[in-house]
Amino acid sequence: MRHLVLIGGGHAHVHVLKQFGDRPLADAEVTLVGRDIETPYSGMIPGFVAGLYSFEECHIDLARLCQRAHARLVHAEATGIDRAARRVLLKDRPALDYDLLSIDVGSAPNVGTIERAEQGAIPVKPIAELGRRWLEFCGRMETWLGPLNVMVIGGGAGGVELALAIDHRLRDVAKAADLQVTLVTKDEILMGQAQAARRRLRAIFQRRGIRLLEQSGAERIERGAVRLADGQWHQADAVFVVTEASAAPWFADTGLPLDERGFLAVDATLASTGDDRIFAAGDCATVLEHRRPKAGVFAVRQGPPLADNLRRVLNGEQPQPFVPQRRYLSILGTGDGRAVATRGSWAIEGRWVWWWKDHIDRKWMRMYR
Incomplete structure (x- = not known):
């Protein structure tokens, strides 16, 4: 029985769990290591701060999601990786063995x-x-x-x-x-x-x-x-x-290749450029061939290709490269039930733009409830 360990409950890993729940893995077990049991959707947090959403409306219950995916949930903080022994080091908990590892812990x-x-x-x-x-x-x-x-x-x-x-x-x-x-x-x-x-x-x-x-x-x-x-x-x-993002300090002790700012360096398949048994997605990783801003929109869109590639590797197949889009829609809520949407060189503002954003965000959240 092969063991897939997911470190972190970020947006990409949320989709991995959902896909594995819809299409269970054969001859493999999944463990999610999460410092928090309720993971927030970053796109709705400004609305939560503004009082437009409740705490429950913008957070995903990882315990329920893991249960649906038949995955084990370990409520702990990862502090490092022993790559020689293929073990994830945890704070105040025994280490976890892994056959395949994925990291999605965000940034600070x-x-x-x-x-x-x-x-x-x-x-x-x-x-x-x-x-x-x-x-x-x-x-x-x-x-x-x-x-x-x-x-x-x-x-x-x-x-x-x-x-x-x-x-x-x-x-x-x-x-x-x-x-x-x-x-x-x-x-x-x-x-x-x-x-x-x-x-x-x-x-x-x-x-x-x-x-x-x-x-x-x-x-x-x-x-x-x-x-x-x-x-x-x-x-x-x-x-x-809310300044420029920084990487987890323990990345520097893993021996994995990092970019110039300390984030995990991955190729277009989202696998580490130095260890094909370790994948990474979201803000904590940099796709060297396709550098993009540290923004939630890219973490969300890395979920499907990450899930597919983890499944491929567990099935003995080669992972496939993924090319993220260069231009993307950005909708900024103004806290008062209005929003500004921008893409490329244009920008529009209005209450209907907030309704549009709210619809997109609630639709995304419904997939993981």
């Missing part, structure tokens, strides 16, 4: 360039922890009196959506507070996206009274304040960090 914000960020900020990733932290934060804000300054550091799509969602939710939760949300980014917002999208989002920020500080990287976080690159301090009662 790179806070190494911001002094005291680990002590003074709330990281948005791992996303699984954000949901609980946000609910606790909202509970504290219900009784907040006077000025309330919230800063979001990071001007990518995640930071933009989070700032808009926080602003919308806190105006309902912290009714007695004088709220000011600020977004800080070392570059322009939405770098790599269309200029039309940037213009629309800047206009929305101005209309909503959200302060936008571009070309202003954060350097240090203290209790109640953040120092920017120009040396000025800005008051901040809460700081959320």
Whole structure:
């Protein structure tokens, strides 16, 4: 009986479990190692922060999914791989033997360039922890009196959506507070996206009274304040960090090939370029032949080819290469029941765009319930 071990409950692994549940593997057992039992769908988290979704609506129950797929669930955190013995090392648990291994553990914000960020900020990733932290934060804000300054550091799509969602939710939760949300980014917002999208989002920020500080990287976080690159301090009662993604530190000890930022290097089949018994997908991996942004849309679309290739290898067949699309639709929720859609050089905005996004996200979630 061959043993397939899946490390992490990311978007690609969720699809692997569903496919194996629909078409069970012969002569193979599956084990999912998950630090969290309920895994969030990243596309719906800004809506959750804005109060548009409940916790249950945007999280997948991995225990039920594993049960349906006849897979074993090990509630533990992976800390390394002993490739010589083909074992997955776990925190406070015995190691697991594997014949075939797949890794989908996501990423975390790179806070190494911001002094005291680990002590003074709330990281948005791992996303699984954000949901609980946000609910606790909202509970504290219900009784907040006077000025309330919230800063979001990071001007990518995640930071933009989070700032808009926080602003919308806190105006309902912290009714007695004088709220000011600020977004800080070392570059322009939405770098790599269309200029039309940037213009629309800047206009929305101005209309909503959200302060936008571009070309202003954060350097240090203290209790109640953040120092920017120009040396000025800005008051901040809460700081959320949504900066560039970083890889899990234990990847460096595996001996597997990594890219220049420490992520697992894989080929077009999603297999490691240094070990054909190890696959990786989602934010934690970089497809060297087809580099793409660390975005949930690519993790979702890697699910089907990853499941197919794991099945092929277990059946003694060769895995097949997968080519991701270059252009993709990006829909950014603005937290207030509206959204901005952008692809290529164009961008559109409206309430119907949010309905479109909501339909897409709920449809995806229904597949794994």
